[in-house]
Amino acid sequence: MNEKRTAAIALGLTVLIIGGCSTSPEKTPEEQSAVTAEEVEVTDVSIQAADAGTAGAMTEGGAGGRDWAGGPLEDPDSLLYTQTVYFAFDSSEVDAKYHDLVAAHAEYLASNPSLTVRVEGHGDERGSREYNIGLGERRANAVRRLLEAGGVAQGQLVIVSYGEERLAASGQHEEAWALNRRVELVY
Amino acid sequence: MKKFLVIPFLLFWCQHLGAALTIEITEGAEGALPIAIVPFGWEGPGNPPGEDIRAIVDSDLKRSGRFRTLPAEDMLARPRSASEVEFRDWQVLGMDYLVVARMQANGPGGYLIRFQLFDVFRGEQLAAYNVPATEKTLRATAHHISDVIYEKLLGEQGAFSTRIAYVTSEQRPDGKPRVALRIADADGHKPQTIVTSTEPIMSPAWSPDGRRIAYVSFEKGRPAVYVQEVFTGLRRKVAAFDGINGAPAWSPDGRKLALTLSKDGNPDIFVLDLATKKLRSLTRHYAIDTEPAWSPDGRSIVFTSDRGGRPQIYRKPSAGGETQRVTFENSYNARASFAPDGKSLVMVTRIKGQYRIGVLDLKSGLLQVLSQGSLDESPSFAPNGSMIIYATKSAGKGRLAAVSADGSVRQRLASGSEDIREPVWSPFTQQELRSQ
Numbered sequence: 239m240n241e242k243r244t245a246a247i248a249l250g251l252t253v254l255i256i257g258g259c260s261t262s263p264e265k266t267p268e269e270q271s272a273v274t275a276e277e278v279e280v281t282d283v284s285i286q287a288a289d290a291g292t293a294g295a296m297t298e299g300g301a302g303g304r305d306w307a308g309g310p311l312e313d314p315d316s317l318l319y320t321q322t323v324y325f326a327f328d329s330s331e332v333d334a335k336y337h338d339l340v341a342a343h344a345e346y347l348a349s350n351p352s353l354t355v356r357v358e359g360h361g362d363e364r365g366s367r368e369y370n371i372g373l374g375e376r377r378a379n380a381v382r383r384l385l386e387a388g389g390v391a392q393g394q395l396v397i398v399s400y401g402e403e404r405l406a407a408s409g410q411h412e413e414a415w416a417l418n419r420r421v422e423l424v425y
Numbered sequence: 426m427k428k429f430l431v432i433p434f435l436l437f438w439c440q441h442l443g444a445a446l447t448i449e450i451t452e453g454a455e456g457a458l459p460i461a462i463v464p465f466g467w468e469g470p471g472n473p474p475g476e477d478i479r480a481i482v483d484s485d486l487k488r489s490g491r492f493r494t495l496p497a498e499d500m501l502a503r504p505r506s507a508s509e510v511e512f513r514d515w516q517v518l519g520m521d522y523l524v525v526a527r528m529q530a531n532g533p534g535g536y537l538i539r540f541q542l543f544d545v546f547r548g549e550q551l552a553a554y555n556v557p558a559t560e561k562t563l564r565a566t567a568h569h570i571s572d573v574i575y576e577k578l579l580g581e582q583g584a585f586s587t588r589i590a591y592v593t594s595e596q597r598p599d600g601k602p603r604v605a606l607r608i609a610d611a612d613g614h615k616p617q618t619i620v621t622s623t624e625p626i627m628s629p630a631w632s633p634d635g636r637r638i639a640y641v642s643f644e645k646g647r648p649a650v651y652v653q654e655v656f657t658g659l660r661r662k663v664a665a666f667d668g669i670n671g672a673p674a675w676s677p678d679g680r681k682l683a684l685t686l687s688k689d690g691n692p693d694i695f696v697l698d699l700a701t702k703k704l705r706s707l708t709r710h711y712a713i714d715t716e717p718a719w720s721p722d723g724r725s726i727v728f729t730s731d732r733g734g735r736p737q738i739y740r741k742p743s744a745g746g747e748t749q750r751v752t753f754e755n756s757y758n759a760r761a762s763f764a765p766d767g768k769s770l771v772m773v774t775r776i777k778g779q780y781r782i783g784v785l786d787l788k789s790g791l792l793q794v795l796s797q798g799s800l801d802e803s804p805s806f807a808p809n810g811s812m813i814i815y816a817t818k819s820a821g822k823g824r825l826a827a828v829s830a831d832g833s834v835r836q837r838l839a840s841g842s843e844d845i846r847e848p849v850w851s852p853f854t855q856q857e858l859r860s861q
Contacts, residue, residue, distance in 0.1 A: 356646075364780055366760035366773045366802055367627055367847070368672040368685060369729050369736055371648075372692045372713035375669055379691075398647045399669060403625035410800065410818065 310346065311425055317342035323381055325419040327362075330376040332384055340381060343423055344388020351391060356424040357382050359399040360406070362415035367401055374399035381421045446613030446825070446845075452835035454490045458578060460522040461495040461515055462486070465538070466505030471530035474563050478538065479526070481567035485585045485612060486574065489811065490834025495520060507541055507550060515545040522551075522578060526570075535559050538566065542574055552577050564614060584807040587611045588851040589814060590629045590638055591825065593843040597623075606640055608655065611807075611850070613838060619653060630673050631851045639663070639673035639682060650684060652699070663697060674717045674726075676743070683707065683717035683726055683743075694728050696743065707741065708748070718762040719743065727751060727770060729759040738772060738785075752785060754792045760803065761785075764810050764830070771804040771813055782815050784830065795832045805849045806830075814838075816846040 310316040321343075323336045332340065347353055359378030361370040378397045385395060407417035462483045467473040479497075486492040497503075501514045505527040515523050526540035535557060542552040554573060558566035565586065572583030590608045597603050601623045609616040620626060624643035631638055632652075639652045648670045653660035664670040668687035675682060682697045694707040694717045708714040712732035719726055720743075727740045738752040738761045752758040757775035764771065764784075774783035774794065782796040782804045796815060804815040812834070814827045823846040825838040838845075 364800060365736070365757065365775070366716060366729065368715045369713065369731075369759045371669055371671055372685070372687075372715050372731075375687055375692065376713065396647070397668060398643075400625060400643070403627060403643070408821065410821065 318346055321423040321425070323421045324416060325377055325421070327415070327419070329419075330373065330380045332380050337384070340384045341388050344385045344390050347385065347394055348389035348391075351394065353425065354394050354396060356396045356398055356422075357385070358422045358424055359397070359401075360404060360418055360420050360422070361402050362418040363402045363405060363410075364415065367403070371399050371401035371403075374401045377419070377421050381423070445616055446609055446838045446840050448488055448613050448827075448836050448838050450488060450490060450834070451837050452490075452833070453493070454829065454833040457491055457493040458522060459493045459495070459520045460486060460524065460574075460578075461500060461518070461520045462524040463500060463503050463505070463526070464497050465540075466503075466525075466527040468527055468529040473528060474536055474558075474560060476563040476567070478528075478563060478567040478570070481564060481612070482524070482571045482574070485568060485571035485583075488612065488836065489575065489583075489585075490829055490836075491575070491579060491811075506539075507543075510543065512543070512545050512548045520545050522574075524574060531557055536563075538570070540570060542577060564610065568610070568612070581811065582809045582853065584809045584811060584850070584853070585611060586854050587808055588635070589805075589848050590631060590851065591845055591848040592626055592629065593840070593845050594823075595843045606638070608638075608851075619655065619658065627847060628672055629847060629849050630675055631849060632675050633677055633679045633852055635851045635854055639675065641671050641673070650682070652682075663699065663702075668692075669715075672716050674719060676719050677721055677723040683719065685715040685717070694726065707743070707745065714739075716760045720763050721765060721767040727761045727763070729761070738770065751787075752792070753790075755783075758783070762805065764806050765808055766810055769830075771806055773802050773804065782813060782828070784813070793832065795828045795830075796826070798826075801826075803847045803849075807850045808853045812836075812850075814848040814850055816848060 310318045313319055317339055320339055323332060323340065347355060357378045359374030361373045375397065378399055382395055382397055386392065405418050406420065407414040462479055465479045483494045487494045495518060499518065502511060504510045504525050506525060510523065510525060523543040523545050524540060526538055528536050528538045531537035538556045538558060540554055541550055543549065544551055552573065556566055556570065568585040571585040575583035588608050588610055590606065592604065592606055594602050594604045604622050604626045605618045606620040606626050606629055607616050607618050622642060622644045627641045629638050629640045636656065637652055637654055639650060641648050641650055649665035650663050650670045650673050651660050652663050663682065664684055664686065666686050666688035669685055669692050672685040673682045680699055682699060684695050684697055685692050686695050691711055692713045692715050693709055694714050696705045696707055707726065710730065710732050712730050714728055714730045716729040717726045724743060725740050726743045727738055729736050730739050735756050736759045737750060738758050739748050740751050741748045755774045755776055759773045761770040761772040768787055770785045770787065772783055772785065773780055774792065776794055779799045781794050781798065781801050783792050783794045785792045795813065798817040800818045802816050804813050806813055810830055812827045812829050814825060817824050817826045823844040825845055825848050827836040
């Protein structure tokens with residue numbers, strides 16, 4: 239959570255200063271960092287934000303005109319605040335308890351067609367690494383199908399599987415493994 | 426300021442020296458051959474080399490688990506050539522074999538090493554070599570001497586002159602990982618970093634000539650397959666399609682890469698011709714097909730697929746054709762690769778909830794489990810088939826271990842505080858020693 243907050247603060251800054259800098263979905267991390275570097279006196283923290291590939295999307299959120307300064311994605315009262323879906327062992331089925339959450343993101347994306355989101359699939363560390371990349375993609379695709387069913391255009395979604403390469407929790411026990419079997423929506 | 430900001434996103438190539446891996450034998454083979462390697466004599470003028478060649482040879486042979494070496498302090502004599510050898514001195518100590526050597530200066534910065542290998546019981550010389558070396562090649566020369574002794578006595582080529590590649594990861598002070606692809610000598614010495622990134626790097630694969638490494642890098646925010654020349658650092662992006670670009674595997678002739686791509690919707694195996702850049706699809710199935718590996722004759726490819734519900738190993742002719750299931754034992758088998766002789770496959774297998782390294786004999790169908798951890802993965806055969814290196818977990822950290830193909834010899838490879846994983850053993854290098 240901590241990382242997310244610092245990222246959000248940094249993004250808030252970026253939003254304030256860059257203002258209407260609109261999204262260009264195909265920006266590479268390098269380009270994003272270059273933009274930030276030119277326009278803002280940035281600290282290390284905002285490099286993280288840029289690197290997470292979120293700057294453009296956040297700008298949109300900020301420009302959305304809501305009361306919440308950081309946009310609905312940072313509003314703890316919004317369903318959109320939650321951007322992670324967890325999965326059962328060996329499963330790529332989106333549990334029914336996440337359907338409202340994914341539907342909220344679908345609605346948000348459908349009503350902001352210039353927004354893009356990275357749908358990042360992950361698995362736990364058990365088993366072989368490349369097969370886990372495949373499993374992570376299967377999970378990301380399950381979320382993608384729900385988003386598309388909710389009216390999100392294909393071009394708004396970038397599917398990336400990290401397999402077990404970016405664990406959210408460490409430890410060789412079910413608690414950690416459960417936190418790692420996930421799909422993250424990264425705006 | 427600007428420079429500072431951009432740098433974290435660049436990828437560095439450098440010959441960075443990291444901590445050497447230390448290799449420790451945790452279990453030796455029964456019937457290891459007793460051998461004495463006498464401290465090498467120096468014949469002036471000039472100064473002896475900075476590296477202790479004798480110690481390198483001694484530790485190579487000992488590490489293989491196939492030899493039991495005699496500590497220098499237990500020796501009754503220190504002969505430097507055949508004329509000084511009294512075989513009884515070594516018979517008394519229970520030694521079967523004896524190595525003596527002398528060195529002298531050989532031009533500026535150069536050395537000449539003469540070594541002789543004896544059968545102690547027969548009182549016979551088995552081999553004698555003159556080996557030139559320079560200060561820079563001393564370690565390599567020592568490994569070649571080990572190779573010669575190993576091959577003479579065991580009848581199979583030694584793998585002491587080979588290298589291993591592996592991936593390390595550590596948390597930087599800013600909270601981001603520093604992921605590195607490294608190569609080191611097979612004894613863990615001379616580690617060099619060839620790529621670093623803050624994003625994942627995975628699946629390194631040596632080209633059959635040992636001069637290039639293919640790997641997957643997420644440096645652009647999504648995976649792409651690169652081929653990098655080990656000695657120059659020059660590299661080329663060979664696959665960056667939508668979706669997965671992973672699991673590169675070289676054909677034995679070095680001309681093609683088998684890859685996993687999901688550009689058509691789900692992971693399938695493709696074969697990329699590196700010269701023509703033509704891509705051919707090998708598998709087409711709605712399941713996950715991944716982790717291809719070529720047979721040594723190049724005729725077939727094994728891969729992991731969960732088309733039967735669970736990941737198992739399948740085999741298909743590399744030119745296309747019928748797919749056959751290879752593994753039936755255990756509910757999880759993945760990431761197979763062939764032994765150098767093509768007669769067996771090494772893989773990750775799940776047994777009672779533990780992920781371990783197994784070797785499947787292709788003729789008998791017998792699966793032998795060789796490792797003892799709970800999260801063992803990424804097995805890779807030494808090019809002579811003697812050992813299998815793999816990744817394991819110890820106290821929550823990624824570590825490397827090795828086991829002999831028959832399970833009798835075990836090694837643990839220790840490194841600093843870094844997480845270390847995905848070891849791959851290089852092919853043989855091309856150098857050879859000339860007999861005297």
